Amino acid sequence: MPQRVTVAKVADIPEGGAIVVNVRQKDVAIFRINGQFQAIDDMCPHMGASLSGGFVEDGCVTCPWHYWRFRLSDGAWADNPKVKLGAYPVHVVGDEVQLELPDL
């Protein structure tokens, strides 16, 4: 059964921005765009940049180093959707932000 883990307060994530949280020894970037929260693995699979520092437009984050683009909805690389980062449902419960993690 998927597990929900509280990782932040709503106020910790600025509108239009992102934070990085470490869950299960993995860095996850949580974006807050137009009031919606979305979470994908933070580490770019190209050379390891932090995607939380990328530019978000049209539902994709652009890596700040070499501009690969990843969809926030499912973590897919926009140029080759067969390559996917982890993507995690985000739930807001009161003032808490929770990530839904898959079974181990």
Ligand code: FES
């Ligand atoms: S490190 Fe992200 S595109 Fe190169």
